[in-house]
Every structure is written in C-alpha cells, then in structure tokens.
Amino acid sequence: MEANQCSLVVEPSYPDLVINVGEVTLGEENRNKLQKVQRDQEKERVLRAACALLNSGGGVIRMAKKDEHLVDMGLDLETSLRELIQSSDLQAFFETKQQGRRFYIFVKSWSSGLLPEDGSVKPRLCSLRSSLHRRSGTSELLMNSREAFCFLKKKKNDAKILEEGPFHKVHKGIHQELPNSDPADPIFQKDYLEYGEILPFPESQLVEFKRFSTKHIQEYVKKIIPEYVSAFANTDGGYLFIGVDDKSKKVLGCAKENVDPDSLRRQIVKTIHKLPCVHFCQAQCQITFTLKIVDVLARGELYGYACMIRVEPFCCAVFSEAPNSWIVEDKYVCSLTTEKWVGMMTDTDPDLLELSEDFECQLSLSSGPPLGRPVYSRKGLQHKKELQQLLFSVPPGHLRYTPESLWRDLTSEHEGLQELINKQMQPFSQGIVILSRSWAVDLNLQEKPGVICDALLIAQNSTPILYTVLRELDAEGQDYCTLTAFALKQNLVNVGGYTGKVCVRAKVLCLSPESSAEALEAAVSPMDYPASYSLAGTQHMEALLQSLVIVLLGFRSLLSDQLGCEVLNLLTAQQYEMFSRSLRKNKELFIHGLPGSGKTIMAMKIMEKIRNVFHCEEKRILYICENQPLRNFISDKNICQAETRKTFIKGKFEHIQHIVIDEAQNFRSEDGDWYGKAKTITRRAKDGPGILWIFLDYFQTSHLDCSGLPLLSDQYPREELTRIVRNADPIAKYLQKEMQVIRNNPSFNIPPGSLEVLLEAEWPQGVQGTLQIKKRLTVEQIVTFVADTCRFFFERGYSPKDVAVLVSTAKEVERYKYELLKAMRKKRVVQLRDACDMLGDHIVLDSVRRFSGLERNIVFGIHPRTTDPAILPNILICLASRAKQHLYIFP
Structure with missing residues (x-):
C-alpha cells in the first residue's frame, strides 16, 4: 500500500466495515445546486469508500444529510457507482436505506466471475480509474477495469509463453521497434521544421498531433505526456508531435520567447521516466523513446520550437500514474500501489502439475472475492460440501444445536443457560445453532475471560447472529462480541469465499440472575440491513455454511512456501473435531496418528490455539521433536519455541508453560526422563496445569531402545487420527502392506495393543502417484536414475x-553425496543439501530418521536398511510415508 491514506477511516464498534464519509448532499435537485468543486469532492469521498468496501469484503457507507426528508442519492452518484461496477444493475452490489438524517449504502463484496448481462469476465478488482491507456484509431483511450484486466492478462500470458519458449534467452528484453518505413519517420529525422508547413500524413494509430498551450507550457506538457506516451507504449508505439495543429496538420510550434528548450527537454524526460511500469517478463527495462526538440523556422529565421517524441512498443504495461483503486487496511482506506494493483488484478490459481494430479480445488480465485486465496x-x-453436511447439516423444519456434546456440557454446567438461549431462538423455525466455548479462538483471536459460550445462529429468513453469553455484566463483553462478529463476517467473505450479501449481527446475553438479560439483547448495529441480507432458504444457508467450513477447517498449506503464493488446505472432519476440543478440559492428551494422518499440522494448529486460549506469548509454548530438521522447520513458523529432545533434557526452560511433543515414538530415555520433565514443567504453574499434548505413531518406531513414553494403559486420555491425508494410492497400498507386517510381528519395544488402530484406518482413493521398487542396481545406476528422473520432473x-x-x-549421506552430485552435474540438475534447510530451493539429501515429520512430493529411498531386521518394516514405513506423490525405493 502507499503511505498516503485518504481521510476516510473505518469506524470502530460495528460488526462490519463501516466508513463514515461525513455530510453529503443528496437528491437530484439539491446536488444540481452545488458548485462543481463541492459536488465532485463529495462524490469522490463516496466512490473511494465504495471502491474500498467492494475490494475488502463489503460493508456499509454511512453519511449524514442536511435534513430528514426522503431523497434519492442523485443521478451523478448513481451513474458513478454504475461505472464503478460496470453494470446497470446497481442493486446487485449497492442498496440504500435512510434513518432520519443518516443515509446508508450497503455494499456487497466484489467477486470475480462472469457478468450476467453479457457473459464477459469481471476483473479481480474494482477501480475508479485504471490509469492504463491505449491507442484506438486517432484517439487515446483510458481502459476501464474490464479492459485493463484483459490487457494485463494477455501481457502476462505473452510473457509466460516467451519465457518458456525454445528461444526465450534470445528474446529476453528485446522490444519491438517501429518500422523505419512509417510515413512519420522522415519528418522525425529532420532537424528543423518550417512554420506553417503541412505535414504529409494525418493523425493515425501511430501519430498524434497536439498544439502547444498558450501559457503554462511545462504544466501542459506534464499533463498530456503520461496519457499519450503510455497509450503508444501499450499499443504499437508511435509519434507524438507537439506544436502541430491536429486538423490542418500545420506546424505552429511555440514562440521562442515562451519556451526554454533545455528546460522543456528536462521536464519531458523526467515525466516519462516517472511513468509507472510493471513487468511480467524478466527484462525489467524502461520505456524506450527518442525525444527531439527541433527549431521551427519562419522565412529562415528561428521562430520557436516543436517537440517530437517517438515511443517504441513496450513489452509489458505502462501507466500514466498509479491506478485509482482503494482497499481497507488496518482500519484505513488506502490506495493500492501500481505493483500491488497489478498483482491482485492478474492473480490466478496455482497452475502446477502436482496440484492438478494430487489436489482438487475447493475455492478458486476465478470466482472469489478480491482478498480471497485459493x-x-x-x-x-x-469436499467442503460433504464436510458441511457432516458437521453443519441444516435439518428440515427445526433448529439443531451442534456440537451436541458441547450443548449437553454447557447446559449441565450452567443453570438457566438452556432457557436463556431457547428464548432467543423462539422466532426461528429452521436452521442451525453452532456453539463454541469461544468463537474468537475459533477465528484465531484471543479468548475473553468471563464468556460462558458463543452461539452462531444460521437461520432461515434471518441474517446470521452471533450471541455471546457472559457470566456477569461486563462492559468489555459488547466489544468482544462485536469484534468476533466482525472477524467472522470478514472471514466468511475473504477466506471462505462467500459471494452473497452477508452480515453478522452481534448480541450479548448475561446469565447472571442479578443482571437483566434484556438490557444487553439489542444488536450493536444501529442500521437495519436490507431484507436481501437475510438467508432465504436451505440453499442459501448451506452455501454460507460451506464458506464457514473453509473458515474453520482451513489452514495455511505447506504448499504456500513451496509455490510462493498463499494456498489454504482443509482439515479433515476427524482433525477438526480433535482441534475443537476444549483445551481447558484436555490439558494432557496422547494422539496416536497413523502415517500421513497430519500429526505435525495438528501440532502447529494446537499451538496457535494455545496462544489464543491462554493469552500467552510464543516463548511460553515449547515444541519438542527428536530431529534438528523438523525442529528448524517448526521454528521458522514463529509460533513457539522449538527444541530437540536432547536440548530439552539439558535445559531448564523456566518460562515454559505449555508443551507439544511430536514424533514421540522415536524419543529415547537414554539421556533422562523427558516425559517426567515435561509433565513437571506443565504442572508447576500456580493457576493450574498447562497443556501437554503428545503426538506419536508406533508404526514409525525407528529404534529398539526404550522410548520413555508411559505404558499404553497410562496414555490417557488418548485419541486416534486414522484418516490418511498425505499419500497417493500406490504409496498408501504399500504402507498398508508394511503396516500389516508390523502388526503381525511387532518389535519388543512396541506395546501390545497399540497397533490395533490400523483396523480403523481410512485411506483416500483416486490420488494418482508412482511407486517403483528397483532391485539389484549399482550405486552408479541408482544415482543416474535419480538424476534422470529429477530432470524429467x-x-x-x-x-x-x-x-x-x-x-x-546420517553417516551414509556423505557416502552417496559425491556420486549423486557427479550424476546431477552431468544432467545439469541442482545441488543437494540436508533437511535442516527445508525451505531452500534445493534437493534434500538426508537420512530417513532425520527426515521424520517432514514430507516431499518426490522421494528416493536408497538402500533403506537397519542393523536389526526386526524394525526394517518400520524404517520402510518412515521412508514411504514421507512421499506424497512419487516414491522410488532402491533396496
């Protein structure tokens, strides 16, 4: 964003984006009486607010008017709003209401997709002005948002084709040039022109004539240069002649006493160099132009000067100035920089081979809001629809309370809660009430003490309502409810991708018998939303609930670091139900997760939740694992302090309150009682024990030593993750076979009964992938195969x-490193590094054990073996479960 913010700010204390634009004159007659300057200033404030809300998830424009008489907006405002959305259907995005002297414009979020009027593609953003110009015949035209979107999309695709083409190294950075045979070129080559001479060519696509202004010449040139130079650069190039009459083609120049040619030259060069340029290609070059200020002679004497500018076609996009487009950021209405605007306008879903094979799209940028992510x-x-039916199905003809177990717990813990909430629900006949001990925590906000629960009502013929139930009357309770409702509404649109009209009203209730519940029941929103914001039926409710599924189950995918763009993934219903557990009621928990069931993802999500529930800093949450690469990977997420088990045993960690342990089956008790120490640390706080969650998988036990874990019977409470979420079909089948081998003949250090979880396993179907086991190859054959296969991918x-x-x-890493590097260099494949730097752009070469808890799309396993054959199947599972898509084993 640019540093300059307009004076418009988002007003606090609303569960929606509400922008106050101050006093605005409304009504056609009233606006016609205004001076043009005042009318334009008022219109600009309204349009900026409208543009910002369209681009930021929707909201409300609030304005004051001079009297209470009912009036319309005014034709100029309505026309400008139609131009902003490029549609005659104003009500699709804007609805108005008047309450006394307050006038409200309710703004729905913009979304990509097709315009219903003509089927054309809508741009990703709304803009008051694109600042992109083009030539059309003899005219210079400003592109509207839709034209700009198509122009930028084509430029981006052209650059991609050029870069990926067989001769891209030759073509990089080369501009097209205007042909010397152009009729304007002979005149351009001249060093002087005659006053009054008629140029032998007319205005055209490649030629523009402009007369000099009679005064303020440099200001005039500063005004016209950006539009015409950018238009030529964005089209086919061309010539701008300043000092020539456009109708008669006569050379008039500018009298010498009215202009300093050197000063004019500097001004033009400076103006052109300041034009914003955005590249999609790798050239990163500037506008190519030739400037000539030539003498204009009258009867052989110097009369004055004319200006000639030859502009070459530009490889990408040239703007006359930064686009006039706005967005809400940190409660301020801010203008978008040129680079940010272009990035958002041309943003597309990731287009990589592994995504198309391994993943399916739940939410696409092509039909989502401007701030949405794929x-x-x-x-x-x-799919999100299946998850919605599983978790938040809408019953026919009545209200359903979910989760039922939480509803039972809450009503048994708090006398009178059931009656209080049921009273609120009396007006509603069909829908769902989604309960949470803290909806704030569910939305990655901090929990508020004194809140008994939050209840989200999604009901037919009603807007969504968030109820917060307090133990005691609390002045901050209203702020908490409002902030949570605000976050929920923003997330439904900008994360969940909901494209309908939506708001979330906020209501606060108090269970204390000393307080009047009625006193707090009023919705905090003083404006009454239009009827179109109510959910009309089951289809509308389910669409909103599917967006809610993405909000609650979505997490930042590990692909985001790999692809360089923000991508969300979804928890399974099983993971979500575990994540939704009350941390205050489940201080200690053992989670047995099958290979590829997402234990490390769950560990990260739980640490984020700990931070919000207990209001603690990252330094008070400790993540412990066995290996340094996984420690480094988690440490880079900046959600906790991360250490290996050996470091944990040696340290004191006096500031730690909560501990999450991952891959615990590979821990050893050789350096000390790590479990006892972790339990002591989490129980020492004065206000009660902290969190101790331990993730493990006995199928991936990679040693025969004592792990230090308590007996299986003492691992209580215990939960199981049985749905596999990582591996492609052939790899999953291989895992099933090897896991059955372990279950039939476990090593002595695996507790009896711990492997029965295999009977509950759920395996995904339809994920394509590769499993190849290549036996009896020499080291040279293996490394050649690895290099060839990498190059292929x-x-x-x-x-x-x-x-x-x-x-x-780890010892064998060095043994294979030299041979692999030699083969890679022959195939011109990149270098190798160990797993301690997972985010680097390189191939990882490391041991199976050190890669525990990590994953890659393509995995090569070279001579996986162990000194004790009893755990060889475990080592093979550790290896195979690291591969998401393609696995090659060289036994």
Whole structure:
C-alpha cells in the first residue's frame, strides 16, 4: 500500500466495515445546486469508500444529510457507482436505506466471475480509474477495469509463453521497434521544421498531433505526456508531435520567447521516466523513446520550437500514474500501489502439475472475492460440501444445536443457560445453532475471560447472529462480541469465499440472575440491513455454511512456501473435531496418528490455539521433536519455541508453560526422563496445569531402545487420527502392506495393543502417484536414475523443493553425496543439501530418521536398511510415508 491514506477511516464498534464519509448532499435537485468543486469532492469521498468496501469484503457507507426528508442519492452518484461496477444493475452490489438524517449504502463484496448481462469476465478488482491507456484509431483511450484486466492478462500470458519458449534467452528484453518505413519517420529525422508547413500524413494509430498551450507550457506538457506516451507504449508505439495543429496538420510550434528548450527537454524526460511500469517478463527495462526538440523556422529565421517524441512498443504495461483503486487496511482506506494493483488484478490459481494430479480445488480465485486465496484439498478426502453436511447439516423444519456434546456440557454446567438461549431462538423455525466455548479462538483471536459460550445462529429468513453469553455484566463483553462478529463476517467473505450479501449481527446475553438479560439483547448495529441480507432458504444457508467450513477447517498449506503464493488446505472432519476440543478440559492428551494422518499440522494448529486460549506469548509454548530438521522447520513458523529432545533434557526452560511433543515414538530415555520433565514443567504453574499434548505413531518406531513414553494403559486420555491425508494410492497400498507386517510381528519395544488402530484406518482413493521398487542396481545406476528422473520432473513443472533423497543413516549421506552430485552435474540438475534447510530451493539429501515429520512430493529411498531386521518394516514405513506423490525405493 502507499503511505498516503485518504481521510476516510473505518469506524470502530460495528460488526462490519463501516466508513463514515461525513455530510453529503443528496437528491437530484439539491446536488444540481452545488458548485462543481463541492459536488465532485463529495462524490469522490463516496466512490473511494465504495471502491474500498467492494475490494475488502463489503460493508456499509454511512453519511449524514442536511435534513430528514426522503431523497434519492442523485443521478451523478448513481451513474458513478454504475461505472464503478460496470453494470446497470446497481442493486446487485449497492442498496440504500435512510434513518432520519443518516443515509446508508450497503455494499456487497466484489467477486470475480462472469457478468450476467453479457457473459464477459469481471476483473479481480474494482477501480475508479485504471490509469492504463491505449491507442484506438486517432484517439487515446483510458481502459476501464474490464479492459485493463484483459490487457494485463494477455501481457502476462505473452510473457509466460516467451519465457518458456525454445528461444526465450534470445528474446529476453528485446522490444519491438517501429518500422523505419512509417510515413512519420522522415519528418522525425529532420532537424528543423518550417512554420506553417503541412505535414504529409494525418493523425493515425501511430501519430498524434497536439498544439502547444498558450501559457503554462511545462504544466501542459506534464499533463498530456503520461496519457499519450503510455497509450503508444501499450499499443504499437508511435509519434507524438507537439506544436502541430491536429486538423490542418500545420506546424505552429511555440514562440521562442515562451519556451526554454533545455528546460522543456528536462521536464519531458523526467515525466516519462516517472511513468509507472510493471513487468511480467524478466527484462525489467524502461520505456524506450527518442525525444527531439527541433527549431521551427519562419522565412529562415528561428521562430520557436516543436517537440517530437517517438515511443517504441513496450513489452509489458505502462501507466500514466498509479491506478485509482482503494482497499481497507488496518482500519484505513488506502490506495493500492501500481505493483500491488497489478498483482491482485492478474492473480490466478496455482497452475502446477502436482496440484492438478494430487489436489482438487475447493475455492478458486476465478470466482472469489478480491482478498480471497485459493483453497485445495487432497483428492479422495471430503469436499467442503460433504464436510458441511457432516458437521453443519441444516435439518428440515427445526433448529439443531451442534456440537451436541458441547450443548449437553454447557447446559449441565450452567443453570438457566438452556432457557436463556431457547428464548432467543423462539422466532426461528429452521436452521442451525453452532456453539463454541469461544468463537474468537475459533477465528484465531484471543479468548475473553468471563464468556460462558458463543452461539452462531444460521437461520432461515434471518441474517446470521452471533450471541455471546457472559457470566456477569461486563462492559468489555459488547466489544468482544462485536469484534468476533466482525472477524467472522470478514472471514466468511475473504477466506471462505462467500459471494452473497452477508452480515453478522452481534448480541450479548448475561446469565447472571442479578443482571437483566434484556438490557444487553439489542444488536450493536444501529442500521437495519436490507431484507436481501437475510438467508432465504436451505440453499442459501448451506452455501454460507460451506464458506464457514473453509473458515474453520482451513489452514495455511505447506504448499504456500513451496509455490510462493498463499494456498489454504482443509482439515479433515476427524482433525477438526480433535482441534475443537476444549483445551481447558484436555490439558494432557496422547494422539496416536497413523502415517500421513497430519500429526505435525495438528501440532502447529494446537499451538496457535494455545496462544489464543491462554493469552500467552510464543516463548511460553515449547515444541519438542527428536530431529534438528523438523525442529528448524517448526521454528521458522514463529509460533513457539522449538527444541530437540536432547536440548530439552539439558535445559531448564523456566518460562515454559505449555508443551507439544511430536514424533514421540522415536524419543529415547537414554539421556533422562523427558516425559517426567515435561509433565513437571506443565504442572508447576500456580493457576493450574498447562497443556501437554503428545503426538506419536508406533508404526514409525525407528529404534529398539526404550522410548520413555508411559505404558499404553497410562496414555490417557488418548485419541486416534486414522484418516490418511498425505499419500497417493500406490504409496498408501504399500504402507498398508508394511503396516500389516508390523502388526503381525511387532518389535519388543512396541506395546501390545497399540497397533490395533490400523483396523480403523481410512485411506483416500483416486490420488494418482508412482511407486517403483528397483532391485539389484549399482550405486552408479541408482544415482543416474535419480538424476534422470529429477530432470524429467523439473521439465514438467516440479522444482528442487519437491524432491528428497533419503538414505539409511546420517553417516551414509556423505557416502552417496559425491556420486549423486557427479550424476546431477552431468544432467545439469541442482545441488543437494540436508533437511535442516527445508525451505531452500534445493534437493534434500538426508537420512530417513532425520527426515521424520517432514514430507516431499518426490522421494528416493536408497538402500533403506537397519542393523536389526526386526524394525526394517518400520524404517520402510518412515521412508514411504514421507512421499506424497512419487516414491522410488532402491533396496
């Protein structure tokens, strides 16, 4: 965003974006009486607010008018709003209401997709002015948002084709040039012109004539240069002649006493160099132009000067100034920079081979709001519609309270709660009430002490309502409810991708018998939303609930770091139900998760929740794992302090309150009682024990030592993650086979009964992938195969970040490193590094054990073996479960 913010700010204390634009004259007659300057200033304030809300998830424009008489907006305001959305259907995005001297414009979020009027593609953003110009015949035209979107999209595609073409190295950075045979070129080559001579060519696509202004010449040139130079650059290039009459084609120039040619030259060069340029290609070059200020002679004497500018076609996009487009950021209405505007306008879903094979799109940018991000889930898992039916199904003809177990707990813990909430629900006949001990925590906000619960009502013929139930009357309770409702509404649109008209009203209730519940029941929103904001029926409710599924189950995918763009993924219903557990009631929990069931993702999500529930800093949450690479990977997320088990045993960690342990099956008790120490630390706080959650999978036990875990019977309470979310079909089938081997003949250090979880396993179907087991190859054959296969995948869109080469032990890494590097260099494939730097653009070469808890799309396992055959199947599972899509094993 640019530093300059307009004077418009978002007003606090509303569960929606509400922008106060001050006093505005309304009504056609009233506005016609205004001076043009005042009318334009008022209109600009309204349009900026409207543009910002359209681009930021929707909201409300609030204005004051001079009297209480009912009036319309005024034709100029309505026309400008129609131009902003490029549609005659004003009510599709704007509805108005008047309450006394207050006038409200309710703004729905903009969304991409097709315009219903003509089927054309809507741009990703709304803009008051694109600042992109083009030539059309003899005219210079300003592109509207739709034209700008199509222009930028074509430029981006052209650049991509050029860069990926067979001769892209030759073509990089080369501009097209105007042909010398152009009729304007001979005149351009001259060093002087005659006053009154008629140029032998007319205005055209490539030629523009302009007369000099009679005064303020430099200001005039500063005004016309950006529009005409950018228009020529964005089209086919051309010539701008200043000092020539456009009708007669006569050379008039500018009298010498009225202009300083050197000063004029500096001004023109400075103005052109200041034009914003955005590149999609790698050239990053500036506008190519030739400027000539030539003498204009009258009867052989110097009369004055004329200006000639030759502009070459530009490779990408040239703007006359920054686009006039607005967005809400940190409660301020801010203008978008040129680069940010272009980035948002041309943003598309990731287009990589592994996504198309391994994932399915749940939410696309092509039909979503401007701030939305794409959402993907692995093939074979539940779609958002299935998850909505499973978690938040809408019953026919009555209200349903969910989760039922939480509703039972709350009503048994708090006398009178059931009666209080039921009273609120009496007007509603069909819908769903979604309960939470804190909807704020569910939305990644901090929990508020004194809140008994929050209840979200999604009901037919009503806007969504968020109820907050307090134990005691609390002045801050209203702020908490308002902030939570605000976050929910913003998330439904900007994260969940909801494209309908939506608001979330906020109501506060108090259970204390000393307080009057009625006193707090009024909705905080003073404005009454239009009827179109109510959910009309089951279809509308389910559409909103599917957006809610993305809000609640979505998390930042590990693909985001890999692709360089923000991508969301979805938890499974099983993961969500575990994540939704009350941390205050589940201070200690053992989670047994099958290979590829998402234990590390869950560990990260739980640490984020701990931070919000207990209002604690990152330094008070400790994540412990066995290996340094996984420690580094989690540490880079900046959600906790991360350490290995050995470091934990040696340290004191006096500031730690909560501990999450991952891959605990590979821990050892050789350096001390890590479990006892963790339990002591989390129980030492004066205000009660902290969180101790332990994630493990006995199928991936990679040693025969004592793990230090308590007996299986003492691992209580215990939960199980049985739905596999990582591996493609062939890899999953291989895992099933090897896990059955372990279940039939477990090593002595795996507790009896711990492997029965395999009977509950759920495997996704339909995820394509590769499993190849290549036996009896020499080291040279293996490394050649790895290099050839990597090159094959890189040519098809994969990157070094997708690949891991895993060997048995850390000692063997050096043994294979030299041979692999030699083969890679022959194939011109990139270098190798160990797993401690997972985010680097390189192939990982490390041991199977050190890669525990991490994953890559393509995994090569070279000679996976162990000194004790009893745990060889475990090592093979550790290896295979790291591969998401393609697995090659060289036994």
